[in-house]
Amino acid sequence: MTTYESTTTIDVPAAELFAYLSDVDNLPTYFPRVTSAMRTEGDKVTVTARIEHDGEQRDVEGEAWIKVEQADKTLTWGSQGPNNYTGQVDLDPIHDSSCSATVRISTDRQGDRIQDGVDEAVAGIKEAAEKAHA
Secondary structure: OEEEEEEEEEOOOHHHHHHHHHOHHHHHHHOOOEEEEEEOOOOEEEEEEEEEEOOEEEEEEEEEEEEEEOOOOEEEEEEOOOOOEEEEEEEEEEEOOEEEEEEEEEEOOOOHHHHHHHHHHHHHHHHHHHHHHO
16 A cells, blocks of 8 residues: 655644535535535545546546544545545644645555645645635
């Protein structure tokens, strides 16, 4: 399993950013490939994402899980499947008005595009959160 990581500073207080990221309805606003997300029961979430497969774009739907750890401002998520996929967002306050956000993706899948996807996710979180905070 390989872990991919990306970090950025976001001009939003950590508590506010965590509340925003914890709301499953906001997933499509900050994860570029996610087109819809709906909590079903407990930690389970139904997600639709637009992916590229064999050079063509297509929508795929699947079940995932997301866990919210209030105490340490951490979100973890994952999905069943052949790639053994999990992710995590950690937030660390810098000042009262900003924080550091680190996204980690662990998967058995290999390829250069995975790091690109993690970088896109971090950029999406920054852009969406700062826009929502403005």
